[in-house]
Amino acid sequence: MDNLKVTRNLKVTRKLNLEDIDIYRVLASMHEGVVISDIIGKVRFFNETQAKIDDVDPKDAIGKKITDIYQLTDDTSPTMRCLKSGKPIINETMLYRTHLGKVANIINNVYPLYKSGKLIGAINFSKNYQILEKIIIQDHKSPQKRKTKNSARFYFSDIIGSDPDIRNAVRIAKMSSNSPSSIMIYGETGTGKELFAQSIHNHSSRKGKPFIPINCAAIPENLLEGILFGTSKGAFTGAINKSGLFELANGGAIFLDELDSMPLTLQAKLLRVIQEKKVRKLGSLKEIDLDVKILSSVGRPPLEIIQKGALRMDLFYRMGVVFIMLPPLRERKNELRKLIRHFITKYNQTLNVQVSNVSKNVFDWFNNYNWPGNVRELEHIIETSMNMVAGVKTIGQEHLPSHVFSFAKKQAPGILKQDQHRIASNLVENQAANEKQMICNALKKNLGNAAKAARSLGISPQSFHYKLKKYQVRRRGYLP
Numbered sequence: 001m002d003n004l005k006v007t008r009n010l011k012v013t014r015k016l017n018l019e020d021i022d023i024y025r026v027l028a029s030m031h032e033g034v035v036i037s038d039i040i041g042k043v044r045f046f047n048e049t050q051a052k053i054d055d056v057d058p059k060d061a062i063g064k065k066i067t068d069i070y071q072l073t074d075d076t077s078p079t080m081r082c083l084k085s086g087k088p089i090i091n092e093t094m095l096y097r098t099h100l101g102k103v104a105n106i107i108n109n110v111y112p113l114y115k116s117g118k119l120i121g122a123i124n125f126s127k128n129y130q131i132l133e134k135i136i137i138q139d140h141k142s143p144q145k146r147k148t149k150n151s152a153r154f155y156f157s158d159i160i161g162s163d164p165d166i167r168n169a170v171r172i173a174k175m176s177s178n179s180p181s182s183i184m185i186y187g188e189t190g191t192g193k194e195l196f197a198q199s200i201h202n203h204s205s206r207k208g209k210p211f212i213p214i215n216c217a218a219i220p221e222n223l224l225e226g227i228l229f230g231t232s233k234g235a236f237t238g239a240i241n242k243s244g245l246f247e248l249a250n251g252g253a254i255f256l257d258e259l260d261s262m263p264l265t266l267q268a269k270l271l272r273v274i275q276e277k278k279v280r281k282l283g284s285l286k287e288i289d290l291d292v293k294i295l296s297s298v299g300r301p302p303l304e305i306i307q308k309g310a311l312r313m314d315l316f317y318r319m320g321v322v323f324i325m326l327p328p329l330r331e332r333k334n335e336l337r338k339l340i341r342h343f344i345t346k347y348n349q350t351l352n353v354q355v356s357n358v359s360k361n362v363f364d365w366f367n368n369y370n371w372p373g374n375v376r377e378l379e380h381i382i383e384t385s386m387n388m389v390a391g392v393k394t395i396g397q398e399h400l401p402s403h404v405f406s407f408a409k410k411q412a413p414g415i416l417k418q419d420q421h422r423i424a425s426n427l428v429e430n431q432a433a434n435e436k437q438m439i440c441n442a443l444k445k446n447l448g449n450a451a452k453a454a455r456s457l458g459i460s461p462q463s464f465h466y467k468l469k470k471y472q473v474r475r476r477g478y479l480p
Helices: 023-028 048-054 078-085 129-140 143-148 164-176 193-203 221-229 264-276 302-307 313-319 333-351 360-368 374-386 403-407 417-445 450-457 461-470
Strands: 033-038 043-046 089-097 103-115 118-128 183-186 211-215 253-257 278-280 287-289 293-298 322-325
Touching: 023 033, 033 048, 033 078, 048 103, 048 118, 078 089, 078 103, 078 118, 089 221, 164 193, 164 322, 183 193, 193 211, 193 253, 193 293, 221 264, 264 278, 264 313, 302 313, 333 360, 333 374, 417 450, 417 461, 450 461
Parallel strands: 183 293, 183 322, 211 253, 253 293
Antiparallel strands: 033 043, 033 118, 089 103, 103 118, 278 287
């Protein structure tokens, strides 16, 4: 935990010098496979993730040409094509075989490397196609999920607030939950769109059936269609028979989050699925009958995204038969105290602390803040602050995360410079107290064993001993 050494001084802003970054260490630890080649295609860097994808020892790859490692030519290798054109290759799916016989199915992103305007090489980032599919789909097919079927965990009783707009949204949602009509939820980020979607499902007669959410903005365009509708063997190179999320949700509900991020060509296919109540896998002629409640969300006003061409108007009419609008937190400031109490109660249990309230200064600051991240941001600030209280029962300004002050600089003029200096000083002192407590807890848990305590904190033994000396902590006091 090297970040324990970072002080939150609001007065000092240190500039990041990009030349100081150990970029090779970053690339070596990435979850994506990374291969760097020189101008003729010889491998100069080959990380462990790529080694696992290809089952190739990095030592055996370094110095060899790309086409000597893989059964590819200069025309079929994405890296060689990038070196030839000098242009990036984005989200290209390919099936290939190494010269040792290992078959891999990946998604490639290759970028040319330039120095002083001259092309000197290329860097290739790879994601294992099957692993990516597992991340998106496997959770919905796990034995536990099949047993309970419903992954929605929120109910309308979890929605906090008596604001008229919130109660009206709840009323509409409850009334339409058992209707076969589609529902679109509009709200800014952090207003609780998925909370509403899950509550709708759990209020309906479909609650014992699957609830499958998918974020349309998080999936590469060339994968989204197969993930939604499924694939048939032979649909494309490496394709297998696989059910899509619509088929997995049959009888239940599917939640298409950030619908306006879906490509327009795919929106047209989705429209047909809704109209026909049938889905056809990629590469198949057979249609599967669907009985799925379709929920969706958008983060901007529908008229705006339709006018900008991000959402088809005909799809909006089909997806927004019932339209639910969630108010932002800045329009329901009268509920701040209720929300604060709710989150304090929640994190008292989670963090095993005993916080009772926020100070008057903090509440006034909350009341003046514009809350661009809405309720989610409020929850984050409360949770962060409660990690910093160190035995105090009231959250003060000194406990708030430092980054929020830069966000609120123009919104909360009531925080004077002398307040900022005091808060900065208190933040440093508070962080030191928390750091000392963490060290003592680690020693207690590990019966005074400094090496094990250091490992549990994720820091080096040298750094741990430095901190023992800094905070005058006696290790012998924790020996059995």
